[in-house]
Every structure is written in structure tokens, then in C-alpha cells.
Amino acid sequence: MTIRKLDNLNRRSALVFSVTAVMGALYPLVGRTDDGDSGGASTSRSGSSGQRIALATTGIRANVVVVGGGMAGASVAKYLRLWGGSGVNVTLVEPDDAYVSNIMSNFVLTGVRSLSSLRYTWDQLATAYGVVRKKARLQSIDSANRQVVLSDGSVLPYDRLVVAPGVDFDNAYGLTAQDYDTRTPHAWRAGPQTSLLQQQLAAAVNGDTYVMTIPAAPYRCPPGPYERACVVADYLKTRKGPNCRVLILDENPKIQAEAVNFGRAFGVIHAGVVNYQSGVTAISIDPVTKVVTYTDKAGLSQTVQARVVNPIPPHRASGSGAGGWMSAAGLNNSADGRWAKVSPLSYESTAVAGVHVIGDAAQCGLPKAGHVGNQEAKICADAIVRLLSGQSPDSAPVANSACYSPITATTASWLTAVYQYDPVTQTMKVAANGGVTAGAAPTEAATISSGNFQQMGTWFNTLMGDTYT
Numbered sequence: 001m002t003i004r005k006l007d008n009l010n011r012r013s014a015l016v017f018s019v020t021a022v023m024g025a026l027y028p029l030v031g032r033t034d035d036g037d038s039g040g041a042s043t044s045r046s047g048s049s050g051q052r053i054a055l056a057t058t059g060i061r062a063n064v065v066v067v068g069g070g071m072a073g074a075s076v077a078k079y080l081r082l083w084g085g086s087g088v089n090v091t092l093v094e095p096d097d098a099y100v101s102n103i104m105s106n107f108v109l110t111g112v113r114s115l116s117s118l119r120y121t122w123d124q125l126a127t128a129y130g131v132v133r134k135k136a137r138l139q140s141i142d143s144a145n146r147q148v149v150l151s152d153g154s155v156l157p158y159d160r161l162v163v164a165p166g167v168d169f170d171n172a173y174g175l176t177a178q179d180y181d182t183r184t185p186h187a188w189r190a191g192p193q194t195s196l197l198q199q200q201l202a203a204a205v206n207g208d209t210y211v212m213t214i215p216a217a218p219y220r221c222p223p224g225p226y227e228r229a230c231v232v233a234d235y236l237k238t239r240k241g242p243n244c245r246v247l248i249l250d251e252n253p254k255i256q257a258e259a260v261n262f263g264r265a266f267g268v269i270h271a272g273v274v275n276y277q278s279g280v281t282a283i284s285i286d287p288v289t290k291v292v293t294y295t296d297k298a299g300l301s302q303t304v305q306a307r308v309v310n311p312i313p314p315h316r317a318s319g320s321g322a323g324g325w326m327s328a329a330g331l332n333n334s335a336d337g338r339w340a341k342v343s344p345l346s347y348e349s350t351a352v353a354g355v356h357v358i359g360d361a362a363q364c365g366l367p368k369a370g371h372v373g374n375q376e377a378k379i380c381a382d383a384i385v386r387l388l389s390g391q392s393p394d395s396a397p398v399a400n401s402a403c404y405s406p407i408t409a410t411t412a413s414w415l416t417a418v419y420q421y422d423p424v425t426q427t428m429k430v431a432a433n434g435g436v437t438a439g440a441a442p443t444e445a446a447t448i449s450s451g452n453f454q455q456m457g458t459w460f461n462t463l464m465g466d467t468y469t
Helices: 020-023 073-082 123-129 178-181 192-202 224-240 261-270 325-329 370-388 448-466
Strands: 061-065 090-091 132-135 138-142 147-150 154-155 160-164 167-169 207-215 245-250 274-277 279-284 293-297 301-305 308-311 315-316 355-357 398-406 412-422 429-433
Touching: 020 398, 061 147, 061 154, 073 090, 073 123, 073 160, 073 370, 073 412, 073 448, 123 132, 123 274, 138 160, 138 325, 160 370, 178 192, 192 308, 207 224, 207 301, 224 261, 224 274, 245 293, 261 274, 261 412, 279 308, 355 370, 370 398, 370 448, 398 448, 412 448
Parallel strands: 061 090, 061 160, 090 132, 160 355, 207 245, 207 308, 245 274
Antiparallel strands: 138 147, 147 154, 167 315, 279 293, 293 301, 398 412, 412 429
């Protein structure tokens, strides 16, 4: 696959991972953590010497507020300072003490990793790049006066606002948010629910059934649910016994990513353990008894008694529900009101001037995933620097999406695609042969292998290092 040549300015917007960069890991590793896990960091670093990074000299004077410190928000804060220079004041609004990576969190379920190994702070962004941290939540956006109101009552003015809020989860299948937190965890945001699901799996015995639901697309990380099913199946059959079962209830008509490799995983590698059901409807879950009912593709009603129920509910841009700050600002302008429609040239909202939305909350043709959030952040940062200097955003941005999917405790697959801007649809589309090509699709690994599994750690370290250090 080839990528068109980028102009001098857009080379910095990067898209730091081309296909070869992802596989070859051109960037140095973050290193090993204090608990022995590879591929994480319990705290952020200030570089090997702990010294401040040299920023670009642009002459720009502006205030940019970034809301959300996940993969997209942290990346855009870092690169706005790096490329915009010291005159671009960047304030990162984030209420939590650290970000816990969703990537690799499925290994917490099997005891291979710890949540602490997936913990990242914003210390490096402050120390090395001069990003100002504000520990608060966004309450409202006053786009007319270009200012935001925070939970501590403070008001921040902005020349440009970037929101990367992530997602909220619907109450679905007869469950409530309390059920997710205490009985039937979705664990689709790494944290306490991940620990709860790990404890439930650890308590399983030979013959138990684990049921997982997958919502209709779009949802965060297209291959993620199938990856989790494989990791759990491998864990149950090797640690609990050969009579354990994994039932996947997919509301989509087919596997959404890596269909060949996941099809092989379900039908060959985990045959007899995994039961994959697509096109499922009318899912209902009793959080107390763990009885799950659903209607299968043939229209027949089915009932299963589970030991562990892991519903991944439908989700939406955070704050896009009734009374939410995104709704109040008019940013949830997709047809269904669940996402923020943006221009892929700058990630500026198509509804609210001066406000950019990146990461899982945005709708622009790219999948919702951590690596994509990092990529969107760089395009957005480059566009904002251009706009602040009186220029126009690059007219043909390129982004790369890449991820690895563990299939067993020692093997993995991978998926990658290059996306380019399609001026006809004004969205990002999979590119091939140097440009947008009708019918082009992401590429998945030719084989499931231990080599892929080893490369997965390098990819993760590289991505997290680029985002938080």
C-alpha cells in the first residue's frame, strides 16, 4: 500500500504511524513497568533527562482549551504545544488523576496484566511541553462568547476549543448503570468494572457459561469484543476446564472486523467453546439470576443460564444525552443525535464554529479506537495551528488505523488501514493504491501467530509513548 506524498507542513501532522512504522516500531519503547508488565507505565515520564522539549517558533498567540485526557485529548494537547509554540497556551481539563488504557485491558480479565500497568498521567505533558492541567469537569460551553464553564465554577476563555470526551453507555437489555457497576459489568471503560469482571471470571468453574453482548455499530473498537471473547475463551478452557462455554450475542449481521481471523478463532482455535450468534435481537438480561433471553437470527426465542454476563451496551458521545453539555451546545448533530459530526479536515464541528471534536465522540468515517484518536488529534492540532496563523487546513489529510488482537495467551492477529479524505462525501475512507478507492477495505494479518503477539507489545508501547511522553 502506498500513501500520497505529504506537503512539508502536513508531514508533522503525521500520522506518525504508517503501516510500516506500526509493524516495525520506529519509535523507542516506553519500557517495562514496576510490576513487570511490558507495554505500560504506572506514571508518565518527562523524557530521559526530565528536561523541557523544544517547541516550534511560530509567533502565534492564542488560548486553546482541551477537554478530556484520553488518547485523543492528551495527544492534541501535546502536539498543539509542540507545533504551535510557546505562544499557544493549552489548558487540559480532566477530572481524573490518571488515564487507564482500554487497550490491553482484556489481559486484566485473565490476570496477565494489572490495571496499574495501564495507568498514565499527564505529568509529562506539563513538565516537558508546558500544558496546563485543570482538574475539573466541563459543565457548559458558551460558544457565542468562546468560553467554557467548569465544575469548580471557573471560566476559561478560548480561541479554539477541543473536546475529546469519549463515550457514555446506555441503560440497555433491562439493566441500569448500577447493574453495570455491581453485577453485570460491561468493562468497556477500563477501571473498577474491569476488576469486577476479572473477579467473576476467576470464580467460574468448569461447565460455566460466559455471555457477552455486542451492540450495533458504531461502537468503541470494532475488533475489541471479538478479541475479548477469544481471550476469555482461552482463559476458561485452560484454567477452568474444557466444558466452559462462551456465548457471543452480536446485534450486528456479521463480525465487524478481522472477519477471517476471528472466524477461524471461533470455528477452529476455540471450537466447542465459543458459540457466535450474529443478527441477535430482543436481548434481555436479569442481573440477579443471570438468565439471558434473546431472539436468534431465525426468529426463535432462546434462553440461557449464565454464570458471568458481560453486556457491552450501545454507547454515544459523552454528554450527548438529554440535558448533557454536548446536547446543550448543539454538538450532537449526527442524524441519531448520538455523535458529533465534524469536518475531517480540522475536526471542527459542522454545527458550532470554533469547537473541534476528536476521538470516540466524533463522526467522520474513521473507526472509534485509541490509535485513531491519536491520529485525529494530530490532524486537528495541525489544522488549528494553520487556522491560528491565517491559513487553511490541509485539504487531503491521511490517517492510519492499526490494532492488534490477541487470540490466545500467546498468539495474536492484527488489522490496519490507511484512510484519506474523500471530498465527495466529505468523510475519511479507506485508501488503496495511493488514493481513495471504491471497495477498499482494511487489511488483516495473513496468519494468527506468536510473532504478532510479540509485536503487539511494541505497538502498544510506541503508541502510548507517543501520546503521553
